[in-house]
Amino acid sequence: MVISANLGFPRIGAKRELKKAVESFWKGNLSEQDLQKEAANLRKTHWQMQKNAGIKHIPSNDFSLYDQVLDTACLVGAIPERYDFSGDKVDLATYFAMARGRQTKDVDVTAMEMSKWFDTNYHYIVPEFTASQSFKLSSDKPIAEFLEAKNLGIHTRPVLLGPVSLLLTGKVKEQGVKPLDLLPKLLPVYGEILKKLEKAGADWVQIDEPCLVQDRSSAELKAFETAYSVLSKETGLKILLATYFDRLGSNKTTVFGLPVAAIHVDAVRGEKEFNEIVESFPSNKLLSVGAIDGRNIWRSDLNEKLKLIEKAAKKLGAENIMVAGSCSLLHTPVDLDSEDELDEELKSWLAFAKQKLAEITLLANAAAGKKDEAAFAENAKALEARKTSARIHDKAVKEAVKSISEEMKSRKSPYAIRSKLQSEILNLPPLPTTTIGSFPQTAEVRSERARFKKGDINQQEYDEFLKEETKKTIKIQEDLGIDVLVHGEFERNDMVEYFGEQLSGFTFSKFGWVQSYGSRCVKPPIIFGDVSRPKPMTVEWAKFAQSLTDKPVKGMLTGPVTILQWSFVRDDQPRSETCYQIALAIRNEVQDLEKAGIKIIQIDEAALREGLPLRHADWKEYLNWAVESFRITASGVKDETQIHTHMCYSEFNDIIAAVADMDADVISIETSRSQMELLDAFVDFKYPNEIGPGVYDIHSPRVPSKEEMEELLHKALKVLSAKQIWVNPDCGLKTRGWPEVKTALQKMVAATQDIRKELKNRQAA
Secondary structure (H helix, E strand, C coil): CCCEECCCCCCHHHHHHHHHHHHHHCCCCCCCHHHHHHHHHHHHHHHCCCCCCCEEEECCCCCCCHHHHHHHHHCCCCCCCHCCCCCCCCHHHHHHHHCEECCCCEECCCCCEEEEEECCCCCCCCCEEECCCCCCCCCCCCHHHHHHHHCCCCCEEEECHHHHHHHHHHHEEECCCCHHHHHHHHHHHHHHHHHHHHHHCEEEEECCCHHHHHHCCHHHHHHHHHHHHHHHHHHCCEEEEEECCCCCHHHHHHCCCCCEEEEEECCCCCCHHHHHHHHHHHCEEEEEEEECCCCCCCCCCHHHHHHHHHHHHHHHHHHEEEEEEEHHHHCCCHHHHHHHHHHHHCCEEEHHHHHHHHHHHHHHHHCCCCHHHHHHHHHHHHHHHHCCCCCCCCHHHHHHCCCCCHHCCCCCCEEEHHHHHHHHCCCCCCEEEECEEEECCCCHHHHHHHHHHHCCCHHHHHHHHHHHHHHHHHHHHHCCCEEECCCCCCCCCCHHHHHHHHCCEEEEECCCCCCEECCEECCCEEEEEEEEECCCCCHHCCCHHHCCCCCCCCEEEHHHHHHHHHCCCCCCHHHHHHHHHHHHHHHHHHHHHHHHCCEEEEEECCCCCCEEEEEEHHHHHHHHHHCCCCCCHCCCCCCCCCEEEEEEECCCCCHHHHHHHHHCEEEECCCCCCCCCCHHHHHHHHCCEEEECCCCCCCCCCCHHHHHHHHHHHHHHCCCCCECCEEEECCCCCCCHHHHHHHHHHHHHHHHHHHHHHEEEEECC
């Protein structure tokens, strides 16, 4: 029989139950016992849902209170020294301190770094290692959750992040030591975990090694061989080695030779390689076919997917085939059935996690000779209706993209000329201070938005409330002494959703939440058709905010690549085509902001690095259209208009030339958690334009001291000129509370003023 399997399930709950429980726990309104009870209820619901869907290999240990990589670091005892961990088991206080930092009367400890999980919008906690790192089993989570499911009558396949990928996604703080040097110390702990799982009654274990879809050196590939040679001898468990997010490429020779029972491949991102995989796949292993897209929400073409599976079954034998999602379903919303406000035609084109489970089972059954003809016919009918729907295509938009000229892709003058003009007009002090855009979305703001959506207040009443919030925020910034202001974005629910609601070709779900990091959830827009801008989107709010102050107020926009990356994107045309469409829409908005008198316009491209393909061979094509898209949005204005952009947690070394080619006048980046380490790429490249390296980590409730910020600014000044540097937090302040924001920004301004005095005294001397 063909086996139906799932690699992982969304953990947040259909109505974000986990988010609400965790945040309530952080506020002290929920006990640890009640938090764990809510988590257990969610696991039970999700396991039962998968069992009811007919999934035979159901995962356990795919659940997390914050992040699965953090869970794995805790599992193997990789706890940085500053958390003062000396016990046998990592407690919840230590766990959350590693994720968010901790600041009390007696304790003040920073959080660990975050980074993007491969090319997704999911953020993981970056493991920290030392040269003298030791490992020990410091959690029983995989075993406890396997037994928890077993007691419910559900036999699961435990999931572990593999030892090599754990090391490769982490960092060693000391120079001269590579993460893989620690592998011999790490493997015994993994061996211990496998033995405990086997003793608990597990027969299969899924070990995720997503790093195998990237370009890997011979030494790195040798590490995989070493690891699985050791682990296969430690246990009688059957190991499923799971790869996902791209093709195996030249790594497949190594992968196929590993002593494991089964191998999972991504047949969505790696579809072009799939025939080659089938032809060369070893006869002594099972092939897990990642046929259903775990990264998007469109219904699969079941007839086409069945052809893939039948081809593999014919060559390898049906008994040697598993059918699964391409990756964990973590990256999709939970259940389409909850969407009672989405129009029926659009809804018929979609599949969320629960519906993807049904697709997996339909394919597995069909490949085993039990095809549900009615379900396959209904699927084909829905796909054909989508293909021929008039609401998808807009001839004018397609013509506009074809008409993009080279002149539209470049500013009128080079940065050296622009910067002089901008400096004269803006007249800012050295090290100008600003923020990234949003200010706290308080309970009152969220409540008024909900009242407006329900119809309890009208548009005029809602706008008056938003104006008052904007006035207060402008005043707060002026009182703090910030140089370049923002309006606070109180009218915006999300930096992508807000624009999607005003652009054609977009639609929205009601409960389509996915996890971004920790308790932070986002509801990505759904791009189903050609994109255009029917009318200005931000101009009136920018004009209103600027009317309240003599200081410059930034116009705030989200860039085309970020809107693309943080949406569920149509899969019936190249992503580049959709990105160019968005770029033209945002270009029009930029030009209208300039006409309205806005002198500084920020076009956030937080996701540019995130969208970079995992294989170097694919980089050039992506960077060409991604950078062009940004330049199209930014290049329709005069030299005097200053263009800013912002980028989230990213390693820029590999793409710094492309970042420079974007030609933004000012770029702000997140650098506080890495202690300015991420600035190195800009320094080594001799980045010519201006940079705002973040000095305040907004993803933690911890408020840094003035001295810490001064230290970070001193580090920046060692490698950049004072003329290049802006001072700002790492990111927007939407998720923080007003008391901590005011305190942190007050310290940020004070730190900047101290450094300005130092610079002035140095010049005078």
